[in-house]
Ligand SMILES: Nc1ncnc2c1ncn2[C@@H]1O[C@H](COP(=O)(O)OP(=O)(O)OP(=O)(O)O)[C@@H](O)[C@H]1O
């Protein structure tokens with residue numbers, strides 16, 4: 001073999017190995033959860049309230065709670081995130097102020113989620129008097145997701161060729177007409193991907209909802225967004241560390257983990273399908 | 285009558301000066317061609333006329349450009365209506381990722397035109413003018429991105445014509461066209477000058493000589509010579525112009 005071929009050979013295989021390791025770890029985790037949790041999953045488990053000190057019954061309130069909170073998170077973080085991104089990418093001049101803002105946003109996405117939790121307590125629970133509730137928790141998660149949605153949306157806008165903008169403006173479009181008709185439609189698929197990834201991360205977070213609205217146990221489903229709620233990640237945390245008979249509820253914990261993963265997977269699947277349709281529409 | 289008057293116009297990208305003290309007048313209902321070596325500032329100049337360079341950060345300019353007697357860089361000027369009366373065909377074809385029909389109809393729709401029959405007529409007329417109609421009439425609803433480079437170029441011409449501008453700026457509109465399409469486009473340009481004022485950048489000397497009334501020769505940001513096309517090509521004032529048009533250049 002020639003020298004270059006050897007490099008090529010080892011290089012390729014090193015990369016292949018990296019991928020293999022990652023896939024292997026993922027498979028192990030997934031297998032572990034699946035093997036220990038799948039047996040527990042049933043229609044009853046998904047649709048009933050917990051009974052008997054949460055040792056029996058289902059996890060319906062946790063599923064409902066997580067869905068509601070994620071919805072609030074999305075309603076808050078998606079429009080604001082996309083709005084910020086449009087402003088930063090299309091309107092803001094490239095000055096040191098905007099660079100500073102951009103840097104701040106990037107850094108915010110690295111702030112530990114527990115910090116957002118504390119911030120949420122101060123701002124939403126106490127100052128805005130939303131109490132510990134779905135609203136407070138959703139907004140807190142929204143704040144946490146915002147840097148991700150902004151960054152992802154901005155990246156999506158950056159992929160739109162300048163020729164679309166110039167062509168549109170040259171035909172006498174106003175700036176907003178240009179953005180609405182010739183930039184956003186093509187950026188939305190990319191925005192969605194990043195945004196939904198951010199949302200599914202939020203759905204799995206425990207720390208930010210810990211003090212802002214998640215409850216240990218509730219006998220009934222939340223009636224409004226001002227109520228406390230049960231959430232899948234928090235329920236999982238309780239079942240695996242806080243419950244009075246942890247060993248007995250181990251399988252419930254695994255099944256809860258499986259449901260959470262399933263939910264996140266569904267969200268991502270939704271994003272993929274949506275993106276596929278939007279792309280197809282655009283090509284036609 | 286002067287449609288465009290440029291006086292002492294300078295343009296800078298950051299620190300580098302790209303257009304140096306340009307002054308000349310462009311007559312309405314004429315074809316004015318701009319020639320010059322690559323990188324001399326032709327596109328930059330064209331883009332100054334509809335303020336496309338506003339979009340590029342860090343540019344600076346001074347001097348005056350008047351269109352219809354109005355300073356186009358005046359702070360109170362409405363850029364959107366300025367651009368509505370100037371159609372532009374960019375150097376790099378930039379079809380939108382929409383259908384062929386929607387590309388041409390784009391300018392009409394953003395101007396608030398809803399009448400579908402009118403739009404249909406206009407699209408057809410513009411595509412015919414741009415010598416593209418016969419090739420695309422059966423697939424108006426397929427994507428413009430699937431067109432060939434030369435077809436895309438003509439689509440961009442059609443798109444610019446559809447808004448019925450007063451001035452048409454064309455940055456090498458025939459660079460990717462075969463001789464027949466080029467000839468047809470040149471025919472169109474000559475025909476269009478009855479209604480419009482046309483400014484065209486071209487690297488093709490024969491083309492400039494064939495279609496234009498006036499020719500401006502740019503070099504390294506300077507306007508070297510600006511005369512009636514016939515005179516410029518037969519009796520250039522400057523040696524360097526002669527060298528360039530006869531191809532003896534650098
Ligand atoms: N966006 C930009 N930023 C900085 N410099 C630029 C920019 N666009 C063009 N220039 C520079 O300005 C000069 C003139 O460019 P321009 O595009 O006007 O040339 P041109 O005459 O149209 O050339 P060509 O015939 O190759 O199209 C070039 O030196 C180019 O490098």
Ligand SMILES: [Mg+2]
Nearest residue numbers: 326327328375
């Ligand atoms: Mg050019």
